[in-house]
Amino acid sequence: QLHLQESGPGLVKPSETLSLTCTVSGGSISSSNYYWGWIRQPQGKGLEWIGSLHYTGNTFYNPSLRSRVTISVDTSKNQFSLKLSSVTAADTAVYYCARRGNTSGFAYAYWGQGTLVTVSS
C-alpha cells in the first residue's frame, strides 16, 4: 500500500524559506504513470494546489506562487521536496503531499497525513 509522509519544520520565521520533504513508501517515485504534488490548506479554508512534478524533473507550479516555489525530486531516496521562499503569515497552512496518475483519472488518490506549518516570529 502506498504511503506518503511529510516532514519538516512546523515553525518558520517570516521572510525565511519553508522546506518540506515527502517520503514515499510502498511504491516507486520513478514511475512514468504518476505525478507528485503539494497542496495546502489554511486553517478552516479550502484547498490550494501548489505544484507538481514528474520523476523526470518536469515541474508545474501555481502561477500565484511560481516566483517563490521550487519542487524537486530525489529518486535515490524516493522523496520529493517543496521549498517556498519569503514566507509570510499567509503561508501558514497544513501542507499535504499527494500522488495523482492514470490509475485514478489523474486525480489525487493518495495523500500524506499533512503537516502544519506556522509562519511566525
Added chain:
Amino acid sequence: DIQMTQSPSSVSASVGDRVTITCRASQGISTWLAWYQQKPGNTPKLLISAASSLQSGVPSRFSGSGSGTDFTLTISSLQPEDFATYYCQQIKSFPITFGQGTRLEIK
C-alpha cells in the same frame, strides 16, 4: 486559470435524504473533474474521478455526473458518516484548481 464554483456553500440535511452538490467550471473541462470528501482533521479522500468514476471502496450511494462546465455530486441516501466538506477539482489544465467547498451538515 479555470475557476471552479460550487453550490451551495453549505447545506443541512437529514440521514436518509438525497443531496446534490453542483460544481461549475469557468470553461469547458470535458470530464476532467474529481470530487473529494474531507472530514474535520482528516486528509481529503478521493471519491470520484473523471466526473463519474467511483473510486474503489466508495459506497455506491455516491455518484457523479456532468461534462463540459456543469457537474454534480449526488448522495442518494445520506448516512451519518457522510457529513463532511466536499470539494470539486479540475485537472484539465494547470494550475489545478479546487472549488471552494460545500459543507454538508446534519439538520
